[in-house]
Amino acid sequence: MRRLRSQGPAQGRQPHADRGRDAGALPRRAWLGRSRARVHPRAGAQLFLVVLSQLLAAEGPGPAARSHVGQPRPREAGAQPPLRGGNPALGKPERPRAAGDGVRPLTASGPSPARRAAQAIDALRHGWPLAMDGGPVLLPVETAVARQASAQRMLISAARAETLKLANQREAAEPHAPVLIHGAEPFDLAAALPVADPALDLAAPLKGPFRAETIGWLEQAAAALELARIAGILPAFLVDPADAGETQPVAVSDLAAWADAAALAIATRARLPVSASEDAEIVAFRSADDLREHVALVIGEQRSDVAPLVRLHSECLTGDILGSLKCDCGPQLDAALHAMADEAARGGWGVLLYLRQEGRGIGLVNKLRAYRLQDQGFDTVDANRRLGLPDEARDFPVASRMLELLGVDEVRLMTNNPAKVEALMASGIAVAERVPHQLPANPHNTRYLSTKRDRSGHLLT
Ligand SMILES: Nc1nc2c(ncn2[C@@H]2O[C@H](COP(=O)(O)OP(=O)(O)OP(=O)(O)O)[C@@H](O)[C@H]2O)c(=O)[nH]1
Numbered sequence: 001m002r003r004l005r006s007q008g009p010a011q012g013r014q015p016h017a018d019r020g021r022d023a024g025a026l027p028r029r030a031w032l033g034r035s036r037a038r039v040h041p042r043a044g045a046q047l048f049l050v051v052l053s054q055l056l057a058a059e060g061p062g063p064a065a066r067s068h069v070g071q072p073r074p075r076e077a078g079a080q081p082p083l084r085g086g087n088p089a090l091g092k093p094e095r096p097r098a099a100g101d102g103v104r105p106l107t108a109s110g111p112s113p114a115r116r117a118a119q120a121i122d123a124l125r126h127g128w129p130l131a132m133d134g135g136p137v138l139l140p141v142e143t144a145v146a147r148q149a150s151a152q153r154m155l156i157s158a159a160r161a162e163t164l165k166l167a168n169q170r171e172a173a174e175p176h177a178p179v180l181i182h183g184a185e186p187f188d189l190a191a192a193l194p195v196a197d198p199a200l201d202l203a204a205p206l207k208g209p210f211r212a213e214t215i216g217w218l219e220q221a222a223a224a225l226e227l228a229r230i231a232g233i234l235p236a237f238l239v240d241p242a243d244a245g246e247t248q249p250v251a252v253s254d255l256a257a258w259a260d261a262a263a264l265a266i267a268t269r270a271r272l273p274v275s276a277s278e279d280a281e282i283v284a285f286r287s288a289d290d291l292r293e294h295v296a297l298v299i300g301e302q303r304s305d306v307a308p309l310v311r312l313h314s315e316c317l318t319g320d321i322l323g324s325l326k327c328d329c330g331p332q333l334d335a336a337l338h339a340m341a342d343e344a345a346r347g348g349w350g351v352l353l354y355l356r357q358e359g360r361g362i363g364l365v366n367k368l369r370a371y372r373l374q375d376q377g378f379d380t381v382d383a384n385r386r387l388g389l390p391d392e393a394r395d396f397p398v399a400s401r402m403l404e405l406l407g408v409d410e411v412r413l414m415t416n417n418p419a420k421v422e423a424l425m426a427s428g429i430a431v432a433e434r435v436p437h438q439l440p441a442n443p444h445n446t447r448y449l450s451t452k453r454d455r456s457g458h459l460l461t
């Protein structure tokens with residue numbers, strides 16, 4: 001069996017008793033006085049600062065504390081006093097500006113491909129247009145800062161085109177291919193938004209007439225839609241708009257470089273007692289260009305001779321933090337941690353990967369948009385498609401890479417989703433067993449769970 005090299009357990013693991021929080025020993029009432037219970041926390045903090053500054057003032061200026069505050073540094077004999085208001089010989093001070101006013105041509109000496117993709121994702125979130133190498137300028141409809149921009153054409157996803165009843169046109173009939181639409185009138189942002197956003201579907205059901213056109217830059221179009229998904233915005237663009245503003249250059253191949261799981265590395269690790277188990281360690285992962293920080297929780301003592309119980313848990317802010325009843329994420333997270341704690345008590349161990357892939361990879365805002373559509377009667381799959389987004393967009397090679405970095409090459413995977421098993425195996429992790437992980441339904445998630453079973457292939461009863 002292939003054994004992967006571990007980066008090793010944390011150095012200097014301490015018994016729990018050694019790590020009491022010092023803060024607990026502070027005389028809590030000392031700093032807010034007796035009225036603490038009635039003081040609003042923010043007001044309390046302000047009061048604390050006032051008291052602190054009074055105490056400091058009463059103490060007088062300590063020489064060490066004030067040596068560089070408010071006092072001029074001693075000057076050597078003959079030295080010039082510092083210039084106030086800048087050196088007139090240098091002209092007026094100017095803000096630093098990027099070379100070429102920030103326009104970055106795709107040259108070998110420019111930013112690395114992964115960095116360019118990161119900049120493109122950031123640009124979309126800010127509403128700045130992309131200049132696709134070999135394709136047109138694309139302005140994201142949802143976030144565009146160039147409010148006066150307009151274009152004759154829009155780029156949308158196949159799923160959105162289908163919702164807009166365009167799939168009967170030959171150029172829009174390919175199920176997953178991006179669709180270029182030509183409007184009878186140019187699209188300004190007010191006209192483009194209802195095409196992009198299904199929240200407006202009921203208010204304006206007929207948006208056309210549109211003509212679908214052949215795309216001569218299909219790869220660039222697909223990459224742009226993928227970048228929009230990663231940025232968490234609606235996947236719709238004005239194509240070559242007038243007045244789009246400064247563009248962000250990006251090439252199709254940049255995306256693969258950005259998504260390369262090999263860039264992920266362990267950033268740090270620390271002991272983290274949790275309510276399910278006091279014997280747990282958190283490991284944080286980072287890569288240079290992807291700002292999402294994934295974590296793993298290792299429960300029990302890591303052993304190379306026993307395959308751990310593993311759960312790949314995708315971020316769900318609503319379920320994990322707020323206790324949403326619309327999904328099964330919160331109870332699944334809780335039950336997984338307790339199952340791992342039981343496993344550890346029997347001499348085994350567990351690893352929970354907390355993957356920052358909210359809403360199965362479409363991001364929090366788009367997931368909440370999907371929830372709105374679900375309230376109109378669409379199921380979880382159709383709601384995503386109406387948004388023009390895939391119903392599954394998670395990046396499981398990231399999970400395999402995290403396991404590899406932890407030195408885990410074989411797992412007992414807690415899941416009802418066969419796609420997770422396949423994805424892990426495809427990226428080199430042996431799945432010795434699939435451990436079912438079904439939790440009781442509630443009235444709010446019954447339809448969600450049956451859709452998972454009936455449309456997404458989950459093994460649920
Ligand atoms: N787009 C979308 N995402 C959702 C919805 N409900 C839950 N999610 C997301 O789905 C993910 C939860 O999936 P998981 O429980 O990890 O995995 P799974 O594919 O359901 O498979 P299991 O391992 O069997 O639980 C989280 O990222 C949630 O935010 C929804 O209605 N729409």
Ligand SMILES: [Zn+2]
Pocket residue numbers: 316318319320327328329330
């Ligand atoms: Zn959830």
